[in-house]
Amino acid sequence: MGFGTLALICLVALLGPILSLPRWLHLPVVIGELLVGILLGQTGFGVVHADDPTFAFLAEVGFALVMFVAGTHLPLRDPALRAGLPRGLTRAVGVGLLAVPVAWLVAEFFGTGHAALYAVLLASSSAAIVLPVLNGTPLTGPAMVELLPQLAVADAACVVALPLAIDPAHVGRALVGALVVIAGAVVLWLVLRWFVRSGREERIRHLSHERSLALELRASLTILFTLAALAVAGHVSVMLAGFAAGMALSAVGEPRRVAKQLFAVTEGFFAPIFFVWLGASLDLRQLADHPSAIVLGIVLGLAAVAVHGAMVVTAQPWPAAVITAAQLGVPTAAAALGTTLGLLRVGEATALLLGALVTITATAIVAGRVEALAVATAPSPTGD
Structure with a gap:
């Protein structure tokens, strides 16, 4: 791989942002990047x-960063998360039980x-898909308050469960590796919390800003x-390391400044490389010989929508129930891991991504109704 x-x-990865420009489509940027990979790949x-080693390694770095940014999207400090936690x-x-x-x-x-993989x-749910779609939408109404923790719990639990489900033959090794990474993330959280409460984080942030050192990004x-190295040593995916971090x-x-820097590094360079690599690794010609893979993908997508939509029995509004079916990170990770480890059948990796596209389509269809629901149920500024 050269310059x-x-x-x-x-x-050509610019196609992703171009396709996402029409707001009424609600298309994630990664769709265009996957299409580019499919077009340029096998x-x-x-x-x-x-299979180029340099390309594959850059893609793995991109994968870790994509999941890192996805983890930061979880609104863990939002009071609404705690308020809606029981129902969510x-x-x-x-x-999960119905699935x-x-x-x-x-x-x-x-x-x-x-x-187990299915x-x-x-x-799974994808906060990285749903929250950007709802950008600017009031999240204070009852339906939205209960939606946030549901997304957070499903997202986190499925990211942890995926390495265990995709390779049952080595579940013991994967479990130990996952626990090591999670323990590392907990230690990291404790250190960061002490760092913030002691005031050291604020002083370093000001110094970094004044001298343009980008210390927060480097850290x-x-x-x-570091967590990715632990994950590799423990034979689990860097997906878990990125999400936990x-x-x-x-x-x-x-900090907003760090968020912008991470977003720029990830979305501007490494994420496109990962999704182009993923698209390049897929051979859609196999689907001609294995049309059942197409049916499998459609069935998985519709089943995800149905399983999440079934929560209407708990008095969840149906648009909010359907939008929680949005998924991308977990099926993308499953396709990438399954392809790398040779654990999936011919055409199955493509089927997993096709299923994700079905859920994203459903999300795009109901996004307008969810926005209207959020506005209608949000408390008025006067508290009436």
Whole structure:
């Protein structure tokens, strides 16, 4: 992989932001980046090769950063999270329990033997998809207050569960590795909390700003890559390391300046590389020989929408229930891990991403209704 290839990836990855410009579509930027990867990879012209070591490593760095930013998106310090926790937690657990038999039926029908993986996929939610879609929408009404913790719990639980579900043969090793990474994240959170409360964080932030040293960004990347090294040593995905580090940072309060810097580094460079690599690693020609993979993807997507939508029985408004089915990080991680480890069947990785696209389509369809619901139920400024 040379600078010419890197420049080409960055150039054509502009398609992602271009496709996301029409706000009424509510399309995530990554959709365009995946399409670019498919076009340039083994499905298309074969210009980029997913098995290139440099390309693959840069993609893994991008993967860790994508999950890091996703973890920081969880509103862990938002008072609404605590207010709506009982119902949000109950619904997240309800979705998880309902996902198990549905996933078993899907795995049995298609004969893949991946019931545990499908259960995690069906139960997952993506705060990184839903919160940007709801950007600017009041989150103070009852439906929104209960939506936030449901997203947070489902997101975090499924990220932790995925490494265990995707490779059951090594579940013991994965569990130990996951516990080490989580313990590292807890220690990190304690250190960061002490650092903030002692006033040292504020002094360093001012110094960094005055002298343009970007110390917070350097520290954030050091933290992320340290946890990623623990994850690799423990034979678990850097996905967990990135998400855990992001949650630790979110729990103590991520400074806006750091958030902007991380967003720029991730979305401007490393995330496009990861999603282009992921698209390049997929061979859609396989779907012609295995049309059942297309059906599997559609079924997984519709099943996720149905499982989350079933929470209307708990008095959750149906648009809010459907939008919690939005998923991207977990199925993307499953496709990337499954492809790298050779654990998925032919066309199955593409099916997982297709299922995610179905849930994103459903999210785009109901986003307007969720916004209207949030506005209608938000308390008035006068408290009336």
